[in-house]
Amino acid sequence: MKESLDKHQQNPMDNVDDWEDNLLERYPDPTEDKKEKEAFRNYVDSERLDTVKEFYRINHLYQTYDFVCEKEADFLKFDRKEMSIWEAVDFLNTLVDDSDPDIDLDQLQHLLQTSEAIRADGHPDWFVLTGFIHDLGKVLCLFGEPQWAVVGDTFPVGCAYSDTIVYSEFFKENPDYTNARFNTKYGIYEPNCGLDQVKMSWGHDEYLYQIMKDYLPEPALYMIRYHSFYAQHRENDYRHLMNDKDVEMFKWVQAFNPYDLYSKAPVAPNVEELLPYYKGLVAKYLPEKLKF
Ligand SMILES: [Fe+2]
Numbered sequence: 455m456k457e458s459l460d461k462h463q464q465n466p467m468d469n470v471d472d473w474e475d476n477l478l479e480r481y482p483d484p485t486e487d488k489k490e491k492e493a494f495r496n497y498v499d500s501e502r503l504d505t506v507k508e509f510y511r512i513n514h515l516y517q518t519y520d521f522v523c524e525k526e527a528d529f530l531k532f533d534r535k536e537m538s539i540w541e542a543v544d545f546l547n548t549l550v551d552d553s554d555p556d557i558d559l560d561q562l563q564h565l566l567q568t569s570e571a572i573r574a575d576g577h578p579d580w581f582v583l584t585g586f587i588h589d590l591g592k593v594l595c596l597f598g599e600p601q602w603a604v605v606g607d608t609f610p611v612g613c614a615y616s617d618t619i620v621y622s623e624f625f626k627e628n629p630d631y632t633n634a635r636f637n638t639k640y641g642i643y644e645p646n647c648g649l650d651q652v653k654m655s656w657g658h659d660e661y662l663y664q665i666m667k668d669y670l671p672e673p674a675l676y677m678i679r680y681h682s683f684y685a686q687h688r689e690n691d692y693r694h695l696m697n698d699k700d701v702e703m704f705k706w707v708q709a710f711n712p713y714d715l716y717s718k719a720p721v722a723p724n725v726e727e728l729l730p731y732y733k734g735l736v737a738k739y740l741p742e743k744l745k746f
């Protein structure tokens with residue numbers, strides 16, 4: 455059943471962040487004026503959108519319940535690399551855009567734009583820190599993982615795939631789609647069992663959550679773990695698996711989302727000027743070294 459794809463086919467997008475163009479199409483910034491938007495985003499050509507669609511096709515084909523179990527068993531041993539946050543940021547910054555390294559800001563700049571927008575709104579420091587680190591799980595790409603197992607919308611596996619998930623028609627090719635154990639509304643789960651009981655499709659969100667879970671306040675952990683779970687935080691289509699605590703905590707996930715999606719400005723932040731503040735913030739909450 456599995457197609458065998460070569461390295462290039464496994465990674466159809468030139469840049470691991472190209473899927474975010476599709477997010478902005480689906481969830482445009484309500485505060486942005488149209489002209490400004492076009493000026494900033496006129497590079498989103500149809501060829502790029504095709505590669506995003508192909509990315510989602512293989513994501514939806516391969517993200518099965520068993521696949522998630524395999525990836526958890528492997529990556530949650532955390533035996534790849536020991537790094538400080540700063541080493542992880544440098545490592546992540548080695549990810550470059552295959553098509554045009556000049557077009558996009560690097561990963562550190564995206565992280566700083568997110569966290570600086572949070573800081574400017576006067577949120578608590580752990581919220582700022584969350585913005586700064588939320589995408590560090592993308593180092594998975596550098597451990598040889600294909601794009602479809604690192605980024606993209608996340609969704610529960612082990613139960614029916616919601617129609618509100620982007621390109622949900624592609625789930626028809628996923629073996630779990632016809633597996634009676636998994637293809638009902640609740641699948642293997644109990645009503646309102648709580649998201650902690652629910653396996654999510656594998657990617658940078660879950661991975662970083664597992665690395666950070668002992669160090670940050672609970673709202674921060676929810677923001678990291680579920681920031682790509684659009685079928686819930688935007689579409690509210692998995693309420694039947696959530697408990698009361700999840701509902702409370704998703705207010706934070708929703709508060710975080712606009713900073714992730716809408717803080718990308720063409721102007722690069724002044725990294726040197728900002729670093730001392732972030733060094734202090736990282737040292738306040740996180741140990742010197744983390745296991746990836
Ligand atoms: Fe992300």
Ligand SMILES: [Fe+2]
Pocket residue numbers: 588589714
């Ligand atoms: Fe992000």
